Amino acid sequence: ELEYFFPMEQTVACIKPDGIGTKDAIIDKIHEAGFRIAAQKETTITKDIAEEFYAEHKDKEYFNDLVQHMCSGPTMFMVLSREDAVSGWREAIGPTDPEKAKVEVPDCIRAVFGSSVLENAVHGSSDPEHAKKSIEKVFGHLEFNSDGTVKEMKPVTEQEE
Numbered sequence: 001e002l003e004y005f006f007p008m009e010q011t012v013a014c015i016k017p018d019g020i021g022t023k024d025a026i027i028d029k030i031h032e033a034g035f036r037i038a039a040q041k042e043t044t045i046t047k048d049i050a051e052e053f054y055a056e057h058k059d060k061e062y063f064n065d066l067v068q069h070m071c072s073g074p075t076m077f078m079v080l081s082r083e084d085a086v087s088g089w090r091e092a093i094g095p096t097d098p099e100k101a102k103v104e105v106p107d108c109i110r111a112v113f114g115s116s117v118l119e120n121a122v123h124g125s126s127d128p129e130h131a132k133k134s135i136e137k138v139f140g141h142l143e144f145n146s147d148g149t150v151k152e153m154k155p156v157t158e159q160e161e
């Protein structure tokens with residue numbers, strides 16, 4: 001009998017401003033799907049930060065609406081740890097458009113909590129490189145234990161030679 005193991009991995013999940021009203025239920029789903037929330041930070045982002053976060057969409061017709069939505073209220077940024085976290089979280093959230101999600105994956109997070117293609121409740125990193133960059137930007141440099149928790153990091157001045 002063969003068993004396959006994926007290494008412990010981190011991804012970035014966001015509960016977008018339209019999802020904040022149902023954040024407790026979304027967090028329940030995150031735990032049900034086997035993720036550990038290694039770090040979290042709730043903050044209302046500025047236009048500059050929103051533009052940077054979604055920079056690869058800057059030529060899209062929905063870019064201004066997207067940036068405006070992301071600045072319209074608080075976003076919960078989270079680092080999720082699990083085996084195969086990046087693709088696992090993408091699978092848990094489902095298709096970008098909640099209407100499509102309701103048809104194709106009725107119990108995915110966007111099907112349950114999203115209300116439109118723009119207001120689709122949650123974000124997930126698209127690949128491990130993107131996840132790493134987002135973690136650095138939002139939380140600074142983090143290192144992780146093998147169980148997915150954040151390693152305690154001593155300030156530089158307290159480190160031994």
Ligand code: RTP
Binds near residue numbers: 057126
């Ligand atoms: P995300 O980056 O937020 O996790 O979503 P995603 O990968 O499923 O979708 P992506 O193509 O990266 O689009 C980023 C976000 O832009 C908004 N959007 N609006 N009006 C539209 O047609 C449209 N298309 C995308 C959504 O908020 C989407 O999550």
Ligand code: MG
Binds near residue numbers: 124126
């Ligand atoms: Mg995306």
